[in-house]
Amino acid sequence: MMVIVLDNSKTRVVVGMSGGVDSSVTALLLKQQGYDVVGVFMKNWDDTDENGVCTATTDYEDVAKVAAEIGIPYYAINFEKEYWDRVFQYFLAEYKAGRTPNPDVMCNKEIKFKAFLDYAEELDADYIAMGHYAQLTTDENGVRHMLRGADANKDQTYFLSQLSQAQLAKSMFPIGGMQKPAVRALAEQYGLATAHKKDSTGICFIGERNFKQFLSTYLPAQPGKMMTVDGEEKGTHDGLMYYTIGQRSGLGIGGNSENSEPWFVIGKDLEANVLYVGQGYNNPALMATSLDASGMNFFTGAAPAQDFHCTAKFRYRQKDTGVTVHLDGDQATIEFDEPVRAITPGQAVVLYDGEECLGGGTIDVAYNDARVLQYV
Numbered sequence: 270m271m272v273i274v275l276d277n278s279k280t281r282v283v284v285g286m287s288g289g290v291d292s293s294v295t296a297l298l299l300k301q302q303g304y305d306v307v308g309v310f311m312k313n314w315d316d317t318d319e320n321g322v323c324t325a326t327t328d329y330e331d332v333a334k335v336a337a338e339i340g341i342p343y344y345a346i347n348f349e350k351e352y353w354d355r356v357f358q359y360f361l362a363e364y365k366a367g368r369t370p371n372p373d374v375m376c377n378k379e380i381k382f383k384a385f386l387d388y389a390e391e392l393d394a395d396y397i398a399m400g401h402y403a404q405l406t407t408d409e410n411g412v413r414h415m416l417r418g419a420d421a422n423k424d425q426t427y428f429l430s431q432l433s434q435a436q437l438a439k440s441m442f443p444i445g446g447m448q449k450p451a452v453r454a455l456a457e458q459y460g461l462a463t464a465h466k467k468d469s470t471g472i473c474f475i476g477e478r479n480f481k482q483f484l485s486t487y488l489p490a491q492p493g494k495m496m497t498v499d500g501e502e503k504g505t506h507d508g509l510m511y512y513t514i515g516q517r518s519g520l521g522i523g524g525n526s527e528n529s530e531p532w533f534v535i536g537k538d539l540e541a542n543v544l545y546v547g548q549g550y551n552n553p554a555l556m557a558t559s560l561d562a563s564g565m566n567f568f569t570g571a572a573p574a575q576d577f578h579c580t581a582k583f584r585y586r587q588k589d590t591g592v593t594v595h596l597d598g599d600q601a602t603i604e605f606d607e608p609v610r611a612i613t614p615g616q617a618v619v620l621y622d623g624e625e626c627l628g629g630g631t632i633d634v635a636y637n638d639a640r641v642l643q644y645v
């Protein structure tokens with residue numbers, strides 16, 4: 270019997286270490302598998318507060334502790350300029366255009382799997398590894414495929430939907446086949462300093478903010494009229510960028526006694542600076558039957574066909590809906606098997622075939638039977 274012993278020691282893997290538990294365990298597993306592991310912490314945003322305190326400093330200290338516990342070298346790299354130019358400018362431009370951007374999707378495409386990958390290659394990395402909940406497989410032709418993370422609650426393929434085949438070929442997701450509680454248990458078992466650390470929340474790298482205040486420091490707010498689609502004035506809004514399709518308008522225009530259903534944002538007219546609102550969570554004006562998307566990306570480098578049926582997610586925390594995709598270059602028209610609430614321009618539409626994530630694009634316009642919704 271021939272026994273093949275894999276020698277991973279010649280394969281250098283640079284791990285993106287955030288100072289969180291997922292990337293700590295990512296580094297631990299690779300080290301246990303005998304890889305030549307290097308940890309790298311990125312600083313992408315200056316979050317120093319008025320007291321001179323910055324969470325990046327604490328996070329980097331945690332990276333240092335974990336690297337010492339595992340026994341790997343580690344470095345820090347600053348991508349504030351790259352993040353500002355390639356992610357934050359897009360983020361602001363989208364809000365300015367009345368859309369709701371997804372900075373995590375852009376950050377993965379431009380920073381974690383581009384600027385970071387370039388830097389890792391300068392460190393002679395064969396691969397980069399991240400603590401994302403997603404799985405990669407390689408078919409008989411050497412083509413990489415993306416699968417949902419095994420923990421359905423944590424699956425992050427939605428945010429990875431703009432990565433190319435070349436980026437996947439250089440990436441590893443060692444915890445993608447694990448459940449989150451098992452990741453924490455492993456961190457505890459090995460006494461890692463991050464074992465009990467809370468998961469990060471808020472805007473990618475920028476963190477938890479008072480969103481209105483944060484955005485208003487970069488974009489001037491332009492208050493305007495709030496109206497129903499029938500043209501009835503309902504008050505004023507603080508600036509279109511503060512509202513997302515489907516959110517409760519929260520502007521104190523409660524219903525009267527015979528009809529007290531809450532009001533929701535159903536659309537924006539950027540030119541007229543009008544916010545459209547409608548009553549009822551499932552207001553028909555919020556229910557879409559199809560959408561147009563651009564920037565369609567397929568991980569394998571090719572779509573399954575020009576027209577095909579699969580499932581899709583239109584926001585991160587949402588179950589899949591059956592859809593029919595019609596492609597035209599990197600644009601797509603996507604028809605839904607059943608109406609979907611609050612399709613939001615600027616967010617990603619991500620396609621799945623069972624457990625496989627095929628890729629995705631950016632939502633531009635939503636329709637209800639050929640009628641344009643949302644006026645954006």
Ligand SMILES: Nc1ncnc2c1ncn2[C@@H]1O[C@H](COP(=O)(O)OP(=O)(O)OP(=O)(O)O)[C@@H](O)[C@H]1O
Nearest residue numbers: 285286287289290291292309310311399400401469
């Ligand atoms: N500041 C950073 N420096 C290096 N890599 C990072 C950084 N922030 C995030 N990453 C990488 O991206 C992955 C996914 O980031 P995300 O913000 O979703 O964190 P997470 O799932 O809470 O993971 P973690 O528990 O490792 O923070 C991380 O596991 C890590 O590999």
